[in-house]
Amino acid sequence: MADLTHDLSGDPTAPLIAPESPKAQDAGVMGAYGGGGHHRPPGEAGHVRTLGLLPLVTLIFFEVSGGPFGTEDAVSAAGPLLTILGFLIFPLLWSVPEALITAELATAFPENSGYVAWVTAAFGPFWGFQEGLWSWISGVTDNSLYPVMLAANMQIFVPQLESGWPRYVFLVGMSLLLSWLNYRGLTVVGHAVVTSTLAILLPFGVLCLLCIPHVNVSNYKQVDWATVDWSTFLNVMFWNLNYWDSVSTLAGEVRNPGRTFPRALLLAVGLVVAMYLLPTLAALGVVAEPGDWTLGYYGTVAQQVGGPWLAAWIVVAAACSQIGQYQAEMASDSYQVQGMAERGFLPRALGRRSRHGTPVYGIALSSLGVLCLASMSFVEIVTLLNAIYCLAELLEFAAYIWLRVKRPAMPRPYKVPLPVWGLVLMLLPASALLLVVLAMPFLARDWRTIAWTGGAVALGFTMYPALQLAKTRGWLEFEAGGIHFDCAGIYEEPAGGPTANGHTNGVNGHHAPTAADAAPPVVVQPGAEEVAPLLGPKPQ
Structure with missing residues (x-):
């Protein structure tokens, strides 16, 4: 997930979308602001x-x-x-x-x-x-x-x-x-x-x-x-x-x-x-x-x-x-x-x-x-x-x-x-x-x-x-993968201390990548009876 945490150009409070989500491609953050594509869905690069x-x-x-x-x-x-x-x-x-x-x-x-x-x-x-x-x-x-x-x-x-x-x-x-x-x-x-x-x-x-x-x-x-x-x-x-x-x-x-x-x-x-x-x-x-x-x-x-x-x-x-x-x-x-x-x-x-x-x-x-x-x-x-x-x-x-x-x-x-x-x-x-x-x-x-x-x-x-x-x-076409959230451990507190928003300064106001970032997020499969959509160990 290191590549995702470096691509935060707007609101430093937005939680990450797990990379398996179809909307994580190119941006990785719900609501990246850059670009001129006003009509892109939230989370896609260029959505304004x-x-x-x-x-x-x-x-x-x-x-x-x-x-x-x-x-x-x-x-x-x-x-x-x-x-x-x-x-x-x-x-x-x-x-x-x-x-x-x-x-x-x-x-x-x-x-x-x-x-x-x-x-x-x-x-x-x-x-x-x-x-x-x-x-x-x-x-x-x-x-x-x-x-x-x-x-x-x-x-x-x-x-x-x-x-x-x-x-x-x-x-x-x-x-x-x-x-x-x-x-x-x-x-x-x-x-x-x-x-x-x-x-x-x-x-x-x-x-x-x-x-x-x-x-x-x-x-x-x-x-x-x-x-x-x-x-x-x-x-x-x-x-x-x-x-x-x-x-x-x-x-x-x-x-x-x-x-x-x-x-x-x-x-x-x-x-x-x-x-x-x-x-x-x-x-x-x-x-x-x-x-x-x-x-x-x-x-x-x-x-x-x-x-x-x-x-x-x-x-x-x-x-x-x-x-x-x-x-x-x-x-x-x-x-x-x-x-x-x-x-x-x-x-x-x-x-x-x-x-x-x-x-x-x-x-x-x-x-x-x-x-x-x-x-x-x-x-x-x-x-x-x-x-x-x-x-x-x-x-x-x-x-x-x-x-x-x-x-x-x-x-x-x-x-x-x-x-x-x-x-x-x-x-x-x-x-x-x-x-x-x-x-x-x-x-x-x-x-x-x-x-x-x-x-x-x-x-x-x-x-x-x-x-x-x-x-x-396969009767109807759906977005692949269903719902994914990876909200745990986004804001690692470095030596620099908290930001003005109450979070911490890393790259663009977020934590620097750690080894824990490489751990795959828990994916919520559609129709599963037991779901843990906000899982993933918090980086220490």
Whole structure:
């Protein structure tokens, strides 16, 4: 491995790919930066990472939030008091722990397979595949919400979008247009989401200022415990504050991920909480009757306090929000497909990139899923996606703790400053929330959601062996060798001491080759029941 350790030209925090991996050829590091080949996969020589701090913050913002749109059903289900408390408590119990896990593991595995790599490293390729499939299904289901939300927000000016053929034409046309923008590349997506963020912040800043003279503090105390729809409230609150881990599937496109990811997630948490809490407080101070709050109601509040011009501005902000959220989610879902293909989980053809560097079939498959689901209602879609997302998150939490216990020496450019028992305590409330959300469809006998969740599990359990059979028989072409990680012993501490990044100076900030470098890494064979993907003796 000596030749690999000398070819580190960019982020000194990126773990090495074992040489048996098809993506180790020519570079040996996930995300080498040199050259001008913007469209090469992470890890190949010439691949250039295009995402910096500001675009990454805005992509995370749109993955998770995109503004206060979508909070209306929480108000109608539980009233002002519980909604406000929800946006104060849920970020501490759920968003912060999930963001911390994402920061640690996305910097340890800076590649586009994201959480698939995390779970595979902990439990092997079978469970890594399940994680990838469940997360992708949940993400595509989530993305089908945004054309629906955009149609709802535009109904204040175009009431024909409420139902009938105009609604379906709008949903299909908007989905295809936004998918085409994603096809044009992450540079286009990055510019779009930065612009969309500014277009959302400005009108809601004006709305908050205009609401202040009309605020009635007693509005915030309203709650009718007898009529609270706990299932809808918890599902909507959970959906509004989840998907922090989705950005990990773009880790192979992020410049200097060891430094950029933690900073971006910290900034994004603050931005998301502020963009939910402040406009919700302002609007509820003016109109607190839960029955009035339906999807797109911020435009109505804007019209009441500012007039038609502010209502129109809020509708434009809603359009920017839904466009930005669609772009961020589509990028995450499609790059996940591409990353899984490059890692041998899916047929090689699914990893194909366009001339813009974007995943062709990843975008096509994700767009098809969106078109199939976009005709459903907001609450119906949220309930479906949350159930499957809970399964994926529980698996991620287990993988995170397992890697901390079994691979404590694995290089972690960012590490949550807690011992294992502290991490377990941090994740207990979040895990309890996941179990509650997962159990609600069963308690309510929501057979559609139960069937959707069970179908996703059954699909994963049958797809994996079917793909392994296709690989063995040669029916489909896969990347050779499957998943390989060789994260142990990368940072040998020489006499020169640690680098500024907390690692040590050798060649290009890494350890000088030792005799241990010649030892062959442990290779994870696809389909193996027992896996040790992070093995290899640490050089002494």
